[in-house]
Amino acid sequence: MxxxxxxxxxxxxxxxxxxxxxxxxxxxxxxxxxxxxxxxxxxxxxxxxxxxxxxxxxxxxxxxxxxxxxxxxxxxxLYPKSATERATVRQIMKIAELYFELPCRRLIPYLFSGTDAPNALKEEVRQVLTRGIIALNRLCQYSPWIAGRAFTMADIYVHSVNTVVSACAPSQLDWDVLAEINGMKEWRNTMRQSDIAQKIEADRLANMPEFMTHIKTQMQAAQPK
Incomplete structure (x- = not known):
């Protein structure tokens, strides 16, 4: 196993x-x-x-x-048979990672510590997110799934990426980034309704207290003596 x-x-x-x-x-x-x-x-x-x-x-x-x-x-x-369609799925995944998840990840330390990120960092993140919004508006189909008729790895990937984006952007940037992508919120609601997504979310929420305790311990250990 x-x-x-x-x-x-x-x-x-x-x-x-x-x-x-x-x-x-x-x-x-x-x-x-x-x-x-x-x-x-x-x-x-x-x-x-x-x-x-x-x-x-x-x-x-x-x-x-x-x-x-x-x-x-x-x-x-979780990938189409066609090489071109597989590449399209991976393209959506890569753009979501580079221009959505990773820039927002830079804000996570400030989210966890309850502090405000520096304005210069916020502006850098905004610029990268703006590029991601433009790209995903061009690529995402929602017909009904993110890459077309079939449920693919791109649906799983973007759904998980959005967990970070929706946690960081509204609190640190005062920006509902997902609302900037046509069809994203409706698709996200569909994703959330699946039994698998609900189980994963329940497990995520159950693990958060232990994870936050771990993070606080790490932050305290990193402080100068």
Whole structure:
């Protein structure tokens, strides 16, 4: 059985978890936080998520893991058969990561500490998000799914990315970024209604208190003595 290492408050962890649940692949979860010695035994960078495969191989990086799951368990596909359509799905995923998730991630320390990010940083994040909004407005189809008629990895990926965006942008930038992308909020509501998405969200909320305790401990340890 596959072991999924990480913690449910992580959106990258939940990308892999969503794929496992959608494909109905048996797995067990091992709660471990980023940067810990325990995680370093299965993830060379100490990053979440990581998996241990049925034959004992450790893999990290969510995109690598999801590609492995797609190759190993093809009966319930999350990518189209056409190479062009697969590339389109990956293009949406990459843009969502680079121009949505990663800029907002720069605001997370301020969100966790309850402080306001510097104006210069806010402006940098706004500029990158604006580019992402333009790109996703051009690429996302919502017919009914984000890349077209079929549910794909792009739906899972963007849904998890939006967890970070919707947490950081309104509080730090006073900006409802998702409202800037035509059809995004309606699609997101559809995604939230699935049993898998509801389970993942319930697990995420249940893990948040322990995760925040871990973060506060790390922040206290990092303070000058």
């Amino acid at each position: 596959i072991t999924l290492h990480g913690f449910a408050a992580s959106n990258y962890y939940n990308i892999v978890k969503h794929a496992l649940l959608y494909k109905e692949i048996p797995f067990e979860e091992n709660l471990v936080f980023a940067g810990s010695d325990a995680l370093l035994t299965v993830s060379p960078m100490g990053k979440v998520p990581a998996i241990t495969t049925d034959d004992g191989v450790n893999l990290s990086e969510s995109s690598v893991i999801c590609d492995f799951l797609e190759d190993t368990y093809p009966d319930t596909p």
